Amino acid sequence: MYTTLPAQINDFLNYLSVERNCSKLTIRDYRHYLETFASWMQTSLPRKKITDVTLSDIRKYRVFLADKTDEKGQTLARVTQNYYVIALRSFLKFLTKNDVDVLEPSKIDLPKTESRSLKFLEREQVDRLVMSVDTSEEEGVRDRAMLELLFSTGLRVSELVSLNRDQINLERGEFGVIGKGRKMRVVFLSDRATSWIQNYLDMRTDSYRPLFIRYSGAVSDENNGEKMRLTSRSVERMVKKYVVRARIPVDATVHTLRHSFATDLLTNGADLRSVQEMLGHKNIATTQIYTHITNKQLRDVHKAFHSGNK
Numbered sequence: 001m002y003t004t005l006p007a008q009i010n011d012f013l014n015y016l017s018v019e020r021n022c023s024k025l026t027i028r029d030y031r032h033y034l035e036t037f038a039s040w041m042q043t044s045l046p047r048k049k050i051t052d053v054t055l056s057d058i059r060k061y062r063v064f065l066a067d068k069t070d071e072k073g074q075t076l077a078r079v080t081q082n083y084y085v086i087a088l089r090s091f092l093k094f095l096t097k098n099d100v101d102v103l104e105p106s107k108i109d110l111p112k113t114e115s116r117s118l119k120f121l122e123r124e125q126v127d128r129l130v131m132s133v134d135t136s137e138e139e140g141v142r143d144r145a146m147l148e149l150l151f152s153t154g155l156r157v158s159e160l161v162s163l164n165r166d167q168i169n170l171e172r173g174e175f176g177v178i179g180k181g182r183k184m185r186v187v188f189l190s191d192r193a194t195s196w197i198q199n200y201l202d203m204r205t206d207s208y209r210p211l212f213i214r215y216s217g218a219v220s221d222e223n224n225g226e227k228m229r230l231t232s233r234s235v236e237r238m239v240k241k242y243v244v245r246a247r248i249p250v251d252a253t254v255h256t257l258r259h260s261f262a263t264d265l266l267t268n269g270a271d272l273r274s275v276q277e278m279l280g281h282k283n284i285a286t287t288q289i290y291t292h293i294t295n296k297q298l299r300d301v302h303k304a305f306h307s308g309n310k
Helices: 005-018 024-044 055-067 078-097 123-131 138-153 157-161 191-203 222-228 232-245 254-267 272-279 284-294 296-305
Strands: 174-178 184-188
Touching: 005 024, 005 078, 024 055, 024 078, 055 078, 123 138, 123 232, 123 254, 138 157, 138 184, 138 191, 138 232, 138 254, 157 232, 157 254, 184 272, 232 254, 254 272, 254 284, 272 284
Parallel strands: none
Antiparallel strands: 174 184
């Protein structure tokens, strides 16, 4: 085990990559969080090593996070501050397992954050969203296919843009996807999503590997069209554009469509375990955030017994 903090952080990130099989995005985020801590230590605790850090020092770091502002002068949200602390606790736990005498990670508490309201679209709103796409051009057909695919599968945006043409089985209406933590799961296509993806692929004259490609910027055939692959940011902008065009009164994102997928299944009677599998949640507690808005039994009880319904 290395003795300098940057080397220890790098060792931890290698552990996340090799042994924990974490995604590149997760490792990138953890690197940012821990390098922020290392920079703070260098400024605020210049004479200390990680083995000298106390609970009092951690409290000072949390004050620093609470006061930290971004380029727009905005402070970090409480939930974002927690991400920094969670990364630090994981790092300290890793060091402890490797016999480095550091502060016990469990001594660092996480404050409760305000529960955020779960945004999702009603089925009628989803229909308005997808119908707002002009499908007279290939780019519009691509956008319609993506929106239908998102609502049909509940894919994360990173999962969507990483899809390749050869992994989609339109005949069976299903395909495998590797999600968070490199966890493999099978997702299923609705008839509508299958139809629009087929329409889109039929219009394509290229042989590029990515399922969804961009239509702006320089054309590049390099590496089976890898540079033509649509980015997550482009997909987010695309969704925002159609939300505005459809005049949907929800600040919907790609993740809103993921919520809408889960809500639609549970509202129509799907069991929680099945939805957990389809979303790729490691813990069913994560899936349970949907139950308070989709519990049909509670809805039926309210309908039958609340005096305001008489």
